Amino acid sequence: MATSARRERGTSPRRERGTSQSLKALLGIRELVFSGEVGPGVRLSEVTLSGRLGISRTPIRAALAQLDQEGVVEAIPSGGYTVRSFTQVDVADAIELRGALEGVAARIAAERGVPAARLQTMHSLLAELDHVVADPKRTDFAVYIARNGEFHDLLHTLSGSETIRRELERVMRLPFAAPNAFITAQAEMPEIRVSLLVAQAQHRAIVNAIEMREGARAEAIAREHARLARTNLDVMIEDTKLINKVPGLSLISG
Incomplete structure (x- = not known):
């Protein structure tokens, strides 16, 4: 067979x-x-x-x-x-590019409409993420990384555009561009764990905007969501204790 x-x-x-x-x-x-x-x-x-x-x-x-x-x-x-080695500007540009493409993916998904079954899958993922981030002090980061990856993978396909999905796949291979690139640091830095709650609120807002067919809003929130990673990057770079704890951080220069 x-x-x-x-x-x-x-x-x-x-x-x-x-x-x-x-x-x-x-x-x-x-x-x-x-x-x-x-x-x-x-x-x-x-x-x-x-x-x-x-x-x-x-x-x-x-x-x-x-x-x-x-x-x-x-x-x-x-x-x-x-x-x-990479500069902070290199990494910021990669994150910005990912956010721009995810924004386009979200806008087109909202404008074209998404089948109810796929929206239900997104809501199921949101519910799982809600449970994971409910207590920032006890977050299971392995589960968060898996579900967050699934959320973004699904977001990349909601528009039905193979061109957008392919370009996002290419961008996600850029150093540090992926949504989970700096999640490990949030386990090491309690002061930025709260950003997981902000990120989850943005996840919900993106799905809501797509569901309500509000393309411009969906795009703007998706871009802002990526910029949250840039903010966390700036915080991490300043903490020299993380250099040997966060995968890849040693590759980034000032």
């Missing part, structure tokens, strides 16, 4: 293994970089990465080329790649 299905899709076991290895290499190198295990300016050796991740050099090479396109690493004249 599986062999027949692969035949119908025009794939082969060898090709599927190759795709799996390429994805494993891409995710593995990203994790090494954003966890802070590999710092800015460090040269990434195909041989070393291959041994560390247990993957052959061919998918490692392809993954490094992909990360170069995404701006996570940069090619060096002597060959190979090094880990990039």
Whole structure:
């Protein structure tokens, strides 16, 4: 049955293994970089990465080329790649771009209308998030990250536009652009945990605006929602104690 299905899709076991290895290499190198295990300016050796991740050099090479396109690493004249560092402006621009596209996605969803079943899914996610953030001092951040990711993934598809979904997928690969990029810091900094309550209020307002077919309002709130991440970034950068606790924060310079 599986062999027949692969035949119908025009794939082969060898090709599927190759795709799996390429994805494993891409995710593995990203994790090494954003966890802070590999710092800015460090040269990434195909041989070393291959041994560390247990993957052959061919998918490692392809993954490094992909990360170069995404701006996570940069090619060096002597060959190979090094880990990039980012300024606060770089990160702020990436967050702003994500907010702009999410705003467009929300506006078009409101203008075109969203099926009741999909809106119900959004409301179910909102209810789960309400429960998670009810007590900021006891937030289960693993659950929050999962549900927040689901919320934004669904928001990206509500307009029905494959073009918008594809461009948002591209933007989400930019360093620190994803909605969950700095969630870990909120666990480390009680003074900004309250921002989860603000974010959840914005989630509800976005869904309400879409439901009420208020496109301009939906777009404005989605943009403001992204700017909340920029505010938290500024707070985190000033706290030097977080440099080794928040994934990727060591890559950001002043």
